[in-house]
Amino acid sequence: MESVHVRWRPAPAVRPYADFYTGYAQRGLPPGRHRGLPSPYLTLVITLDAPLRIVAHPDPAARPGLYDTVIGGLHTTPAIIEQSGDAAGIQVALSPLGARALLGLPAGALAGADLDGADVLGPFAAELRERAALAADWPARFRVVDELLTRRADPELAPAPEVAFAWRRLCASGGAVSPAELAGETGWSARYLARRFGVEIGLAPKVAARVTRFDRARRLLIGSGGGYPLAELAIACGYYDQAHLTREFAALAGLPPGRWWAAEFRNVQSPVDLAGADSAL
Incomplete structure (x- = not known):
């Protein structure tokens, strides 16, 4: 196996x-x-x-x-x-x-x-x-x-610089930056930014922030081998509390964190990272 x-x-x-x-x-x-x-x-x-x-x-x-x-x-x-x-x-x-x-x-x-x-x-x-x-x-x-x-x-073929800036800013913050902040930093209205996000990204800024925050929590959990205490994970990723984290996992993953981990990783070895040997094209 x-x-x-x-x-x-x-x-x-x-x-x-x-x-x-x-x-x-x-x-x-x-x-x-x-x-x-x-x-x-x-x-x-x-x-x-x-x-x-x-x-x-x-x-x-x-x-x-x-x-x-x-x-x-x-x-x-x-x-x-x-x-x-x-x-x-x-x-x-x-x-x-x-x-x-x-x-x-x-x-x-x-x-x-x-x-x-x-x-x-x-x-x-x-x-x-x-x-x-x-x-x-x-x-x-x-x-x-x-x-x-x-x-x-x-x-x-690239999206507008304002969209690229807002997307990178949102990802770098782990989903912590608000749509209003993003709009202010791009100089666009919140409504116009949301419309352009829908075209170029596929999610509204608020939803994209939610997905980005969830993804960060999931990756931290994986990186810890499933041992990251959920109350601490919630704080680290900007959730209100552990219950909020658990609800978001259930909504976005279909399972709460512990059940998701057990289902996905019972037979999976740790990833091998070959980044040090990557192509130099």
Whole structure:
């Protein structure tokens, strides 16, 4: 029984659009379900063997399906992925600010949706999957993703500087900055900022702050090996108290923190970080 997660930092040419890649491989695990949680990233998943089976999308009207590649926008409810126990792939964490450059459309067009990669990227999706699957090891696979995303990126396609500033400010604060503060710092009205956020990011500033705060709490919990005291975690991430944190986990993850941890990490090894060996393209 094996479960491996490998982290990689993208090439410099890709970093304005993607923060990190995660390779995953599992063999011989019991079948189960994984929650694709809300986060400040759009997600591009490239499978390396069996297709990804999504049994419930953030959009409840979307039908279950199998995907060789899938692109997911920002969302506020989890996607439910059925795992057979044997799977491998690469997950690319895309900044919504890079959606136009890499995907050819704003992040708002993908909000709350999981789409077949071919429907968004055309034949490029199949090329990405085929070449990554043929690579010999994780570094080689990640370099394939670097090469192809670098080739595809169009740096001329970018959101307004005010949107980029507000998004980075919100993420850097861990979701602590208010929409009014963001509007004041950009010089836009709160209403206009919310409208532009809806197009370029896919969530209103207040909702984006909520998702960003949740993502920070989740990552701190993972980094602690599940041992971060929840009352302290709540304070560190700007929640009113532990009860507030628990309610947000239940709303955004579908489970309170302890049950989510037990469900997701009972068979998962600690991630291997290959950032020190990343590509120098």
